[in-house]
């Protein structure tokens with residue numbers, strides 16, 4: 250078991266290394282580079298241009314640039330933004346908690362609603378309760394996030410301004426206001442994610458509800474509720490957990506939209522801004538953070554799997 | 565026989581309503597199984613054996629529905645019970661052994677846990693661990709304590725089937741239903757598992773309803789045999805009588821298609837033709853199209869009637885005392901594979 254964990258961690262480290270190389274390569278592939286941003290498009294002489302390139306190390310071959318960048322990144326130094334003049338790392342430190350909070354809250358809410366809803370829907374497959382659950386949740390799923398967000402924004406600011414405080418307030422400033430300012434972004438993104446969790450749970454449950462071992466249990470006189478919520482559910486769980494982990498990845502993408510709509514100072518919005526202003530160090534750093542988060546989440550789910558499925562454990 | 569049978573099935577009829585039409589998979593089936601007796605239920609694939617077994621425990625899943633008849637277990641008609649009363653009888657009065665031990669056990673739980681489920685579904689008691697270990701020992705599992713802690717995927721098919729049998733027997737039911745319990749096992753293991761079931765049911769006086777399409781298994785295990793064809797029982801007789809003096813052309817065909825040691829497997833004649841489409845059954849005798857003896861009488865549907873002591877057949881010819889002339893049968897073209 251310990252050996253397996255060590256092997257997995259080594260694997261994760263390798264994947265992260267590959268990810269960092271990819272992220273760096275993409276940054277290098279984007280036409281133009283930071284120099285033009287700093288120096289400005291016009292009026293700069295070739296000498297000025299070269300001087301800046303040299304200062305930034307952009308005249309060195311790409312592999313050397315990568316090693317330097319990685320060495321700095323590992324020490325938490327992602328350089329200085331030529332746009333804002335601030336250190337990229339300090340921006341990330343400010344943005345990351347906002348996004349993480351939103352992502353985790355979303356996952357919590359969507360799982361707390363979607364998982365039980367999916368189980369109940371499967372148990373009542375094709376009967377009234379199932380249809381009700383599916384119609385309700387899938388309706389919200391079929392509406393794009395930005396539409397839900399804007400609708401909530403309109404409704405919230407108009408009829409319930411007290412419930413939904415619109416502009417972002419950090420927790421440290423005013424906890425109550427903070428919760429209010431997070432409520433609408435959370436609702437917006439939680440709807441579709443809940444629908445997905447429900448749908449996945451239902452499908453996974455339906456698959457096991459007709460398994461031969463369920464018939465065995467029934468033939469043995471085990472109570473129906475126990476069969477559904479213990480014998481079957483236990484087998485439906487592993488793919489659901491994997492899926493929820495996978496959703497975190499999707500969520501990261503969703504954050505870009507939601508943070509934009511509600512002006513939340515998170516990673517997603519930061520990334521979009523950085524792309525718009527061609528803030529190269531910021532874009533690469535944010536991409537790296539997103540990718541790293543994705544890899545780590547998947548690794549955690551992988552480690553969880555043997556706990557959920559005995560067949561994955563050693564003999 | 566003065567003691568009432570453990571299981572008495574009368575006119576059991578089970579239908580499936582599908583988009584292709586209605587299929588009466590089990591049509592007016594009647595049989596008894598007495599204490600300590602083994603009744604074999606044989607027939608080709610699709611003849612309704614499994615649906616019959618599932619109907620006895622009311623486990624037929626949608627779109628199937630039991631539409632009529634009686635299923636008396638220990639004198640109570642199961643078809644009149646509510647769902648909870650029925651649940652209490654499953655496993656405690658009637659155990660079940662399924663065909664495929666690779667899928668019949670839950671992969672997520674240990675063997676001991678699953679046996680405890682079967683036990684505690686009917687009683688809360690102390691000493692469950694002891695009883696589980698004893699049940700595992702009864703089916704010949706070495707080191708029951710260790711086996712109880714292991715998961716199904718850690719066991720061989722034969723071992724898993726022993727577990728399934730132990731689970732089926734753990735509440736000491738009066739009736740055990742086994743649906744092709746050895747079909748999925750290696751040939752060498754098949755005999756061991758059959759011996760085990762034979763010994764267990766004999767020691768406990770359990771009535772056994774054994775479903776199979778292997779006539780060799782029938783010869784080894786059964787006291788009486790009921791032969792099913794297209795949802796109906798077409799012949800029922802004590803095992804020696806059936807092998808020596810079968811009174812239905814379909815049974816004759818089944819018996820002739822047993823592989824024998826004295827001839828190569830390829831020469832074994834198979835029954836020509838195939839069973840009728842269950843959603844479009846012909847009027848009259850259902851075996852008529854494949855029967856070398858068929859004549860005008862077979863346009864009408866025959867009943868299952870006595871053709872001897874404890875011997876019934878659903879055939880106009882034998883019901884009128886005529887014999888089934890074997891020379892007619894041997895003119896069949898052998899369908900070798």
Ligand SMILES: Nc1ncnc2c1ncn2[C@@H]1O[C@H](COP(=O)(O)OP(=O)(O)OP(=O)(O)O)[C@@H](O)[C@H]1O
Nearest residue numbers: 580582587589608609610611612613614615616842
């Ligand atoms: N779920 C179902 N939906 C529709 N029809 C069904 C269903 N299950 C069974 N049937 C019908 O019932 C008939 C009998 O099926 P059954 O499983 O009892 O056959 P069997 O004798 O056990 O065959 P085998 O030897 O292959 O196990 C089938 O031919 C089929 O027409």
Ligand SMILES: [Mg+2]
Nearest residue numbers: 613614615743
């Ligand atoms: Mg069957």
